[in-house]
Amino acid sequence: MIKLLLGIRMRLMMSAMFGRKKKAVGIGLIVLGFVFYFIIVNGMVIPAIAIATDGLVQNGIEWVIVGIVLLAAFCLCFIGSVFMAYQQIYESKDNEMLMSMPIKPSQILFSRIFAIGVFNMIYALPFLTGTVAGYMIGKPDGSGFDAVFTGLVVIDYIGMVVFATMITCIFAWLLSLVLGKIQNKTLISTVMYIIFFVGYFYVIFNLQGFGDSIAKNGESIASGLNTFAKPVYFMAAGATEHNVLFTIAYMAIMLVPSVVIFWVMQKSYINILLRKKYTKRVDYKDEVASKRSVFVALLQKEISKFVGTPMYFLNYGASIIFPLLFIAYLFIKKNDYGSLVNLLSVYGVKNESALPSILAMALYSFTSTGSVMTAASINLEGKNLWILKSLPIPTNDILAAKAAVPFVCLLPFYEIFSVAAIILFPVKISTIFLLLLMPIATMAFFSQFGLYANLKHYKLDWISENEAFKRAGGPTIASLTSLGSLIALVLLYIFVLSEYIDFYGFMWIMFGGLVLGSFILYTLLRANGHSLFMKVE
């Protein structure tokens, strides 16, 4: 039975990624995206480990960097996965159907946790490969491939993923207990998300200090980890010192609590699934509603969907939370951007004069990331699609309303970011216009791009809502395009164009490109949108 359930979950994951029809171009793009992600992360991890290993091995504490990188992988698996795990475990549409069958609830729960674990395993894989490659490159003795180290790190990695997955799931369990008693789930989820990420940002902005400490105070860091984070010591030292006993101890520390967590969760699983969702009774007041145009009615429906679906809102709404937190940080540190410059020094930033251009690219990144929320808008229609198709609504109005949602819900926040950047850093009048217009052009391009991607790669038969926007083809393609365009533009400027034009000149070229691209996408959607929409079924 477990094998059957696991097989179904894996097939659902594959279907979520590649769609039922498994179009070759779509699959190719998604695979390319994964390869791209793999290369980028390895590109960051390998040099960091190689350099640190070279320095730390002299003091015999090279395990510190291995431990820190795998700890970073742990954080990656954990952060941002809690809400997804909550959806997968407690909000899946097939929960009731499975519970009505002769299947133990613990087996249903295990199959869901396993799927989350596989996802984490793939997601954090570049950290494993980066650790192995970086360590072997960095070792001063140049001994090359170390099979024992590799084998032990792989075991460490599996233990880490299992533990991270279970920690994620226990938080999802806590979330289910809290949200079950609350009506406005989106608001509470957003508040919890913000609290989470304030802590995350605190760590990030002090990371440089932590990194410096590793380099200068490796021994005291090692001593600290050895005393207060023994599992990290066992994990990393077990691999670097080929100490199998340490690895066994580490695995015991990872697996025993994981089993306990699973036991706790499966005890309450049925009760949580069967409890009546809290809905505050609201008395209906017989009032005459105001008449709206079709477009406004559609837009309000789309906005309700965005705001009323916690995971959808968090997935893309986070793109407004980060810039607002960032701006708050910049205003707080207004007279001393030294720590920020230190943090960014690994990317070649030497002084504060680079900060405005970095802010401008950050603005582009946030805007493009949030705008591609449209890449899930067709998916999220799901089984409701019959409503839009049977009502007398022109397809262009439907698509226009979907494309307009980020303009209403997200653009004002990006403009606040622009205005804040203009206030914090003295810029020319032309640059002021650029910073105010850039979010509009970026959003016009990416919201239409996301919509087009979703029309070409849609998934309506999702079982849990986050499949519609987390692992489906359209949103994946759109998100990777947004990230890829940012990296491509930065590299293009740094390595090719910086000799010929200044950064703001480059941004005007970007702006022109985005406007042209928006126009092309608009024309494509007007010409083909109806026929593509009719094919969605």
Added chain:
Amino acid sequence: MSILSIRNYTKRYEDFLAVDDLSLEINPGEIYAFIGHNGAGKTTTLKACCGILDFEHGDILIDGKSIKKDPMGCKRIMSYLPDNPDLYEVLTGIKYLNFVGDVYGVEPEVRRERIKELASKLGIYDNLAQPISSYSHGMKQKLAIISALIHKPKLWLMDEPFVGLDPSASHHLKKMMRELCDEGGAIFFSTHVLEVAEKLCDKVAIIKKGKLITSGTMEEVKGDTSLEDVFLELEGEKNND
């Protein structure tokens, strides 16, 4: 002129022929039942009639307008009720009805009266301010019925409308169907409840494996027997008992 005219409608999914050369005429004032075994092509036909499903061969005319050439014109005068009405769960009942009312351009005061009348008859008036996510299946069905009638359509297409309705709501639905047809509209609906079809409908069409087997008035089709007997005989089931 017929309200619904299906002319040589054929729908193919890759290698599978779902509906083969179907032709039907439905006139104003008629309640027309569409019956057939599971997978016969009933839902495919209904979805094509209301513009949800594209098709390559044949045409479907709603009050003289082609669903292919003038889909908006057709959709404005008809409505569709699916077998399992999945509605926007983030909206409340009244917000959903106002959304549909805005799409059809129903004036607010008229809309308010219609909603009050229909929701009271179907027993969900007091629940209109609740989110649809808290509705039972039957309540969603009732809300979908109200949304389908809010603009007084000329043609009402329904897929298994009686599933999930309590006896009182079923009774009211039958009355609403008759009223709509008495006012010059028409109804084309699929059902497995043959007793209801026999009592309620003026005409019936039986489809098997995508092909129309028989159609006509209830008397023409069933004669002295029951509709169930006719259906089973046509399906080849009766001789197997």
